[in-house]
Amino acid sequence: MGQPQRVRVKDWHPPGHIRAPHYLRGKTGEIERELGPFANPEELAYGHKASRRRLLRVRFTMGELWGAEAENPADILEAEIYEHWLDPINAT
Amino acid sequence: MPHDHHDHSHETDGLSPSGHPYQPDQDHKITRWQTMEIAMRELLIEKGIITAAEITATVEQMDRRSPADGAKVVARAWVDPAFKARLLENGTEAIRELGVEPGVLKLIAVENTSAVHNVVVCTLCSCYPRNLLGLPPDWYKQRAYRSRVVKTPRKVLSEFGLELPDSVQVRVHDSTADMRYLVVPQRPDGTDGMDETALADLVSRDAMIGVAVARHL
Numbered sequence: 001m002g003q004p005q006r007v008r009v010k011d012w013h014p015p016g017h018i019r020a021p022h023y024l025r026g027k028t029g030e031i032e033r034e035l036g037p038f039a040n041p042e043e044l045a046y047g048h049k050a051s052r053r054r055l056l057r058v059r060f061t062m063g064e065l066w067g068a069e070a071e072n073p074a075d076i077l078e079a080e081i082y083e084h085w086l087d088p089i090n091a092t
Numbered sequence: 093m094p095h096d097h098h099d100h101s102h103e104t105d106g107l108s109p110s111g112h113p114y115q116p117d118q119d120h121k122i123t124r125w126q127t128m129e130i131a132m133r134e135l136l137i138e139k140g141i142i143t144a145a146e147i148t149a150t151v152e153q154m155d156r157r158s159p160a161d162g163a164k165v166v167a168r169a170w171v172d173p174a175f176k177a178r179l180l181e182n183g184t185e186a187i188r189e190l191g192v193e194p195g196v197l198k199l200i201a202v203e204n205t206s207a208v209h210n211v212v213v214c215t216l217c218s219c220y221p222r223n224l225l226g227l228p229p230d231w232y233k234q235r236a237y238r239s240r241v242v243k244t245p246r247k248v249l250s251e252f253g254l255e256l257p258d259s260v261q262v263r264v265h266d267s268t269a270d271m272r273y274l275v276v277p278q279r280p281d282g283t284d285g286m287d288e289t290a291l292a293d294l295v296s297r298d299a300m301i302g303v304a305v306a307r308h309l
Contacts, residue, residue, distance in 0.1 A: 019216060019268050019269050020268070021215050021216055021266065021268060023215070023242065023243075035198075035270070035271060038269065038270045041269065055269055055270060055271075057200075057271075062262075065242075065243075066243055069243070071244055071245070071246045071247065072246065072258060072262065074261060075245065075246075075261055075262040075263070075264075076261060076262070076263040076264070077242060077263070077264045077265075077266060078263060078264070078265050078266070079265075079266040079268045080266075080267070080268045080269035080270065080271055081268065081269075082269070
């Protein structure tokens with residue numbers, strides 16, 4: 001098994017119903033697991049026929065999220081993010 | 093003493109006849125969304141799409157749900173390592189084995205160990221595994237918990253009475269989308285001889301959210 005895929009949450013700020021929380025935008029983490037395809041809530045919320053998007057669990061360190069304000073930088077936060085909100089970061 | 097002043101109106105001084113301040117009534121105007129809900133409900137009944145009795149039955153069913161099913165799942169995981177492995181692998185399928193119908197619930201179970209403590213939040217609203225835990229507590233839905241536990245989980249947990257040593261890693265799970273989370277707390281020491289029913293009594297709602305540990309004997 002290779003290293004977990006590293007990803008960055010897009011720093012988008014579109015209006016409307018979005019399930020990528022603000023505090024995670026622009027932050028870097030790694031894929032913890034794949035959850036499969038789900039109806040895209042950004043379309044579902046407006047009664048549109050929703051497309052299926054891959055949902056992923058992303059693991060962030062508290063140090064990445066909060067910098068020097070983190071209580072313990074090695075603590076973890078995990079959240080579900082839709083694939084269209086994630087940019088892969090290629091290992092160098 | 094207020095008791096001595098019977099010559100003026102008690103309504104103006106805000107005190108009861110025994111001299112205590114009245115607690116204000118909590119009546120407030122209904123909100124736009126409450127109005128919309130009532131209008132929609134009345135229309136659905138008027139048009140014969142659903143009955144008032146069906147609405148009452150559904151509300152009662154929602155109110156009846158309790159953390160008991162969640163506790164049953166945890167107790168089984170404590171006594172049956174193979175079940176625990178299946179639960180951690182695919183929570184949705186595993187709870188069916190205990191007769192808990194997941195419905196639309198997609199469950200991820202996370203296990204507390206001596207090295208990891210898990211805690212669950214929904215920062216965007218109040219997503220909660222209602223099939224397993226019943227209705228969420230009020231604090232779970234409030235901004236204070238939702239905004240603080242993702243940034244200062246150790247501080248928030250200490251306010252719940254749970255002090256974690258630095259050697260334990262905290263993992264906060266933000267239910268941002270379609271999954272719901274169940275924390276499997278650590279089995280307390282000295283419970284080796286207990287059966288599943290007795291073990292389930294040690295598992296509180298808060299322990300399954302991750303703001304507490306299982307009760308010790």
